[in-house]
Amino acid sequence: MNKKDLILNILLFISQIIVFYYFFYYLFPFKEQLQMFQFTSQYLTETLKQAGGVAIYISEFLSQFYVVFWTGPIISALLLTLVALLSSLILKKINSRNDLPLIFLLPWLSLLIISLDYDYYEQGTIAYLFLLLFLWLYTNIKTRIKFIYGICIIPILYGIAGPIVHLFAISALFFEFLTNGKKKYISIIYLLIAALSAIAGTYLGYSRNLTLAFLPEAYCNPLQTVSGIYYAWYALPMTMLLVAYLKRYKEPVSLKGKCIWEGAQWAIMFLLVYQGIFHFGKLDAQHSMKQDYLLRTEQWDLVISEFNHDVLSKRRMCVLNLALAHKGQLSERLLDYPQHGIETLMLHWDQSIYTAQLHSDLYYCMGIISAAQKFAFEAFVSSRSSGNPRMLKRLIETNLITGSYPIADKYIQLLEKTWFYKDWATAHRRFLYNDKAVEEDKILGMKRRCWKAEASAAKLYTDPVSSLINLLPACPDNKAGLAYLTSFLLLNKDIETYKTLQESLYRSPAWRDMTECQQEAIVICSPNDPHFWLEHGVSIKVRNRAIAFMQKVQDISRSGQNPAVALASEYGKTYWYYYMFNMMDK
Numbered sequence: 001m002n003k004k005d006l007i008l009n010i011l012l013f014i015s016q017i018i019v020f021y022y023f024f025y026y027l028f029p030f031k032e033q034l035q036m037f038q039f040t041s042q043y044l045t046e047t048l049k050q051a052g053g054v055a056i057y058i059s060e061f062l063s064q065f066y067v068v069f070w071t072g073p074i075i076s077a078l079l080l081t082l083v084a085l086l087s088s089l090i091l092k093k094i095n096s097r098n099d100l101p102l103i104f105l106l107p108w109l110s111l112l113i114i115s116l117d118y119d120y121y122e123q124g125t126i127a128y129l130f131l132l133l134f135l136w137l138y139t140n141i142k143t144r145i146k147f148i149y150g151i152c153i154i155p156i157l158y159g160i161a162g163p164i165v166h167l168f169a170i171s172a173l174f175f176e177f178l179t180n181g182k183k184k185y186i187s188i189i190y191l192l193i194a195a196l197s198a199i200a201g202t203y204l205g206y207s208r209n210l211t212l213a214f215l216p217e218a219y220c221n222p223l224q225t226v227s228g229i230y231y232a233w234y235a236l237p238m239t240m241l242l243v244a245y246l247k248r249y250k251e252p253v254s255l256k257g258k259c260i261w262e263g264a265q266w267a268i269m270f271l272l273v274y275q276g277i278f279h280f281g282k283l284d285a286q287h288s289m290k291q292d293y294l295l296r297t298e299q300w301d302l303v304i305s306e307f308n309h310d311v312l313s314k315r316r317m318c319v320l321n322l323a324l325a326h327k328g329q330l331s332e333r334l335l336d337y338p339q340h341g342i343e344t345l346m347l348h349w350d351q352s353i354y355t356a357q358l359h360s361d362l363y364y365c366m367g368i369i370s371a372a373q374k375f376a377f378e379a380f381v382s383s384r385s386s387g388n389p390r391m392l393k394r395l396i397e398t399n400l401i402t403g404s405y406p407i408a409d410k411y412i413q414l415l416e417k418t419w420f421y422k423d424w425a426t427a428h429r430r431f432l433y434n435d436k437a438v439e440e441d442k443i444l445g446m447k448r449r450c451w452k453a454e455a456s457a458a459k460l461y462t463d464p465v466s467s468l469i470n471l472l473p474a475c476p477d478n479k480a481g482l483a484y485l486t487s488f489l490l491l492n493k494d495i496e497t498y499k500t501l502q503e504s505l506y507r508s509p510a511w512r513d514m515t516e517c518q519q520e521a522i523v524i525c526s527p528n529d530p531h532f533w534l535e536h537g538v539s540i541k542v543r544n545r546a547i548a549f550m551q552k553v554q555d556i557s558r559s560g561q562n563p564a565v566a567l568a569s570e571y572g573k574t575y576w577y578y579y580m581f582n583m584m585d586k
Contacts, residue, residue, distance in 0.1 A: 004098070005088070013081040016112070020073035023277065026289035028072025030118055033296065034353065036387035037064040038417040043386065051198075051206040051213060052127055052162025059122040060386055067420050076115060079125050084108035086132035087236065090171075093139045094178050095243035099251045099258060102265035106239045107132075109269070110232040113276040117226045118285070121384075124219030127161035128232065131168045138172055147183045150190055158197040159206070163218050167233050169194035174237050178244040223352070223382070228280050287311050291319045292354075295361065296390060300326045309338070317344035318358060321487070325365055330483040331515040334490070335573045340582065342492050345484065346464065353382045360394050367450030367478040368467045373398035387414065389421050400431045400438055401447045408432060450475045464488065469501065476510035490521050493579055499525040506537060516542055520575035549576050 020027075037043075037060040047057045066072040088104040111128060114120050134153050141149050150172055158165040169190040176184035198213035207213035212222075216233055220226040252258045277283070287308060294303045303323035307316070320337060321344065324330040338344075346362055347355050356379035364372035376394035380387060392415055399408035409432055415425035431438050439445045453474035454467065468485040472478060489498040498521055505511045514522075519533075519542045526532040527550070533543055549571055556563045564581040571577045 002098070005085075008101070009081055009085055012084055012108075013077050016077035016080060017073045019277070020076060021070070023283065024073075024116060024281070024286065025069070026286060026293050027116065027118060028066035028076070029069075029293050029296075030289040031122075032063055032066035032072075033390040034388060035060050035063055035384040036389045036392065036414075036418060037061050038386065038414070039419070040417050043417070047386070049206065050162075051158060051201045052123065052160065052164075052218065054160040055123045055126040055130060055162060059126045060384075063122055064419055076122070076125075079122070079129065080108055080112055080115065082129055083111055083125065083132065086129065086136055087239070090132065090136050090139055090175075091239060091243050094175065094240060095247050097243075097246065097251050099262055100243060100246065100265070101262060102269050103239050103242050103246075105269060107232065107235045109272060109276065110228065110235040112273070113280045114226055114228045114232060116277065116281040117220070117228075118282070118289070119221035119224040120226050120229070121219050121221075123162075124164075124216065124229075124232075127164040127219065130157060130161040131164045131171075135168055135171055135175075139175060143182055146181075147186065150187065151193060154190060154193045155197045158194070158201060162207070163198065163212065163214055163216065165194045165197060166191075166214060167236060170237055171240065174240045178240060221353075284311075288313070288315055288319075291316055295319050295322065298326070304329075307337070312338060314340075314343045314347055315358070318347055318362065321345055322362060322365055325480045325483050328479060328483075330480070330487055331518060334487055334517050335575060335578055339491055339578070342488055345487055345491060353379050353388075356382065357388075357391060360391065362484075363464070364394065364397070364447070365480050366464060366468060366484045367447060367471065367475060367481045368454065368464060369398055369401050369447055369451040370454060371464070371467070373402075389415065389418060393421070393424065396425070396428055397444070397447075400428065401444055401451050403435065403438075403448075405433045446475070446477055450478055450481070465497075472505065472510045473508070476508065478510075482511055486518055486521075490517070490575060490578075495521065495524050495579075502536060514538075517575050520546070521579075523576065524579055545574075546576070549574070553580075 044057065047053045047060075050056060062075050065075065084105055084107075087107040091100075091104050092098075107128075111125055115122075115125060134157055138146060138150060138153070154165055154169060157168055172190050173184075173187050175181070176187040181187070195214075198207065199210070201207050202210050202213045207218070212218040216229045220229055252261050290306075291303060294300075294306075300323040303319060304327065307320050317337065317339065321330055321334075324333055347358065349355060349359065356375045360372050360375035360379060363369075363375060373395065376391045376398065380391040380395065383391070392411055396408050396411045396415065399405070399411065408428075412425045412429060412432070416422045418425075431441070431444065438448055450471050453471035456474075457470050465485060465488050468481050468488075472481055472485065475481070485501070486498065489495075489501065502511075502514075502518075502522065502525075506514065514537050516539075519538045522536045522538050523533055523542070523546045525536070530543055530547070533546070538546075549567075552567060552571075553563050556566045564577075567577060567581075
């Protein structure tokens with residue numbers, strides 16, 4: 001490697017760290033939670049039994065450090081810089097020109113772009129590195145043993161790195177033809193050996209199916225489509241063809257010509273990087289990933305203070321409302337934010353890992369333990385085969401709550417085999433087979449009382465409203481559950497059920513005081529009866545404001561103005577305004 005290439009790779013490494021840190025800060029901890037590296041011989045054995053097992057093992061070992069900031073950007077930048085280095089060394093075996101940075105960096109660019117997708121596994125980048133390493137060795141071996149090396153390394157590469165072996169076979173074949181190798185025609189057998197390795201591996205159980213044995217889908221979430229996943233596979237053989245084609249042209253001789261030629265390539269490269277990041281980088285998801293990180297680490301004040309009214313989605317509203325519930329502010333501040341029906345409290349179930357995790361958090365906060373456990377298990381089994389540490393923690397909590405101590409013990413043992421979660425797991429051992437410790441714990445004790453009320457119900461409820469109506473009288477200290485129950489009813493404009501609930505539960509230990517929003521809903525229950533309002537706990541302040549609101553609605557309507565517009569500034573955060581003018585999404 002000459003001095004120019006060394007400087008280029010160092011600058012590339014530093015530039016990637018800066019881009020990852022400032023634009024994709026929360027991508028790496030978001031990815032980390034979807035796999036769980038374990039320091040056990042069993043985990044090692046089970047991982048290596050898979051096609052591409054070595055790549056999986058290395059990628060999951062490295063990914064566990066993503067929970068620590070800066071490590072994710074550094075690790076990813078290092079891996080991608082090695083891709084750039086090895087691919088350029090291979091391409092220079094075909095064309096030794098040193099003035100083709102755009103072409104030499106195309107494989108790197110293709111991997112950079114897909115690395116920004118949270119559904120892409122780092123296993124794919126590790127596998128690509130193994131491909132480049134073995135291909136670089138192939139290009140440096142003497143002709144006499146090169147063919148034997150190629151035949152032998154293909155099944156080995158399949159076992160180490162998975163379906164990337166097919167790209168190796170194609171690239172080795174291209175290299176032979178483009179360099180006019182003596183065994184270029186017989187090298188076609190590489191394709192056959194790669195195909196046979198994949199087919200045999202599938203039938204022997206090393207790959208789950210032929211699709212994952214042949215295609216790059218093996219390196220991403222099988223339930224999602226990763227945009228650009230095939231570009232990385234196209235990039236290497238295409239650049240080999242390009243550099244071979246450019247051999248017929250001489251590089252510029254004059255200094256000015258060299259500057260213009262290379263400068264134009266770098267300008268195009270910067271444009272491609274810019275477009276790639278903004279087109280494939282899912283920058284709009286970065287705010288949600290930050291929210292998810294703050295949720296996961298229970299930084300509720302930051303979730304609330306950093307909520308961006310200009311970047312709205314139902315998922316972001318769900319996380320915000322969850323933070324408000326944990327801070328005891330959901331009922332009080334519900335309409336300070338743009339609510340649109342019950343899906344801003346709980347998303348529609350879409351079968352995804354991410355929604356399962358959020359549902360588990362929501363149900364756990366409400367005190368509906370069986371549903372929290374169900375969705376935690378759903379997310380756990382839908383993650384990578386190694387597990388999901390975030391949801392494993394939830395499964396430990398729910399099994400401690402329900403008294404399923406042998407299962408909780410099993411999960412604690414799993415989590416103790418990790419690096420960053422073992423202390424948390426060990427700290428929860430004190431609850432095993434110790435009902436008194438569980439019941440005296442501030443959180444677990446209250447959740448157990450909720451679970452007992454849920455378990456003793458005459459029937460099984462499948463929706464949160466019915467479940468909360470059943471368990472709240474038996475678990476009056478579940479304040480988050482009450483806040484969610486009333487919020488569900490109000491945002492759904494289910495005034496009749498709200499009235500029945502208020503008449504049966506208000507002034508009991510479960511519901512001692514009403515917020516202004518809850519009082520405003522009482523006015524809707526009987527809009528023409530101020531005496532009813534006062535009997536049901538409406539304050540004089542809210543009563544007077546309700547009368548003024550009704551009068552203004554009449555006056556504005558008679559004047560021909562749009563009341564939704566005219567009343568927004570003064571009454572936009574009241575339940576009356578929401579009830580009359582908000583087009584909710586059920």
